[in-house]
Amino acid sequence: MKSGFVPVVGRPNVGKSTLVNQMVGSKVAITSIRPQTTRNAIRGVVTGPDPDSPDYQIVLVDTPGLHKPRTELGSRLNSLVYRTLGDADVIVFLVDASMPIGPGDRLIADRLKEAGSGVVLVVNKLDKAGRGEIVQQLSEAAQWDFDAYVPLSALTGDGVPMLVDEIVGRLPEGPLYYPVGMVSDQPETLVIAEIIREKFLDRLHDELPHSLVVRVEDVEQRDDGLIDIAADVIVERKSQKGIIIGKGGSLLSIAGTEAREDLEGILGDRVNLRLHVTVEKDWQRRPQLLDRFGFEPS
Ligand SMILES: Nc1nc2c(ncn2[C@@H]2O[C@H](COP(=O)(O)OP(=O)(O)OP(=O)(O)O)[C@@H](O)[C@H]2O)c(=O)[nH]1
Numbered sequence: 001m002k003s004g005f006v007p008v009v010g011r012p013n014v015g016k017s018t019l020v021n022q023m024v025g026s027k028v029a030i031t032s033i034r035p036q037t038t039r040n041a042i043r044g045v046v047t048g049p050d051p052d053s054p055d056y057q058i059v060l061v062d063t064p065g066l067h068k069p070r071t072e073l074g075s076r077l078n079s080l081v082y083r084t085l086g087d088a089d090v091i092v093f094l095v096d097a098s099m100p101i102g103p104g105d106r107l108i109a110d111r112l113k114e115a116g117s118g119v120v121l122v123v124n125k126l127d128k129a130g131r132g133e134i135v136q137q138l139s140e141a142a143q144w145d146f147d148a149y150v151p152l153s154a155l156t157g158d159g160v161p162m163l164v165d166e167i168v169g170r171l172p173e174g175p176l177y178y179p180v181g182m183v184s185d186q187p188e189t190l191v192i193a194e195i196i197r198e199k200f201l202d203r204l205h206d207e208l209p210h211s212l213v214v215r216v217e218d219v220e221q222r223d224d225g226l227i228d229i230a231a232d233v234i235v236e237r238k239s240q241k242g243i244i245i246g247k248g249g250s251l252l253s254i255a256g257t258e259a260r261e262d263l264e265g266i267l268g269d270r271v272n273l274r275l276h277v278t279v280e281k282d283w284q285r286r287p288q289l290l291d292r293f294g295f296e297p298s
């Protein structure tokens with residue numbers, strides 16, 4: 001069979017996580033309208049075309065958006081992305097059709113040329129861009145001389161089968177890396193933390209989405225089946241704590257309820273979610289805290 005590792009890379013907010021979820025057919029990565037949502041290399045497995053006797057397995061690796069780092073966290077995330085390229089069989093590089101190709105995209109394109117793997121360029125958000133914009137993007141991207149060009153919409157799924165064909169055609173012969181039916185290998189505590197973080201992101205502005213990190217402290221199932229989850233919602237400054245809690249606790253309560261409902265769907269049992277908001281001053285810049293939060297050094 002054909003199989004291999006396929007990092008999905010690009011600037012923040014171009015739709016990498018949305019594409020991975022669309023290809024896998026279930027939500028393995030959180031998404032948001034805010035840039036720099038993804039902070040881990042998240043594997044999403046696509047086994048097909050017929051799961052009973054598969055011909056291919058694509059191990060997608062969703063990655064953080066590559067950007068000009070302003071904090072130690074940013075540097076660590078960028079180097080995490082570049083590390084994933086080392087194991088790549090094929091690389092998927094996304095640009096956003098609704099925005100002009102910029103210096104950030106060109107910098108990534110240059111780095112990918114050095115990576116030495118096949119690159120499929122995806123022009124995403126087809127549903128949101130005019131025909132003229134798409135033609136412009138494709139002709140500009142064609143100068144990079146990558147191996148294939150696929151316009152698609154990660155949101156609607158339009159054009160995604162063509163991307164699957166382009167990837168599979170470039171995969172080497174290889175083993176089934178994951179059992180059929182397994183879509184991701186993230187630890188449960190990480191999945192829970194990400195769902196909780198997602199519920200805050202779209203509701204926060206300015207620097208706050210970046211200042212937020214969620215740590216699951218305890219997961220325990222009681223005899224009656226109820227799953228008790230305790231998590232810390234951590235921000236960088238005292239003033240941010242008030243915003244996270246919201247007027248009369250409203251934001252914390254809305255986000256908590258939404259997270260609980262999602263988690264009950266994922267875990268298949270009733271959930272009691274206890275969120276505790278704390279401050280770890282400037283954690284994005286402090287190597288020791290980043291180590292503790294699981295962000296590997298550059
Ligand atoms: N209209 C439209 N919106 C899209 C499409 N793909 C993604 N989006 C939206 O773009 C925003 C960013 O999507 P993400 O998938 O979180 O982007 P990302 O590249 O993973 O972002 P980072 O993790 O921050 O690097 C979300 O609001 C998505 O709903 C698309 O094909 N069409």
Ligand SMILES: [Mg+2]
Pocket residue numbers: 016017018029030031037038062063064065
């Ligand atoms: Mg993402």
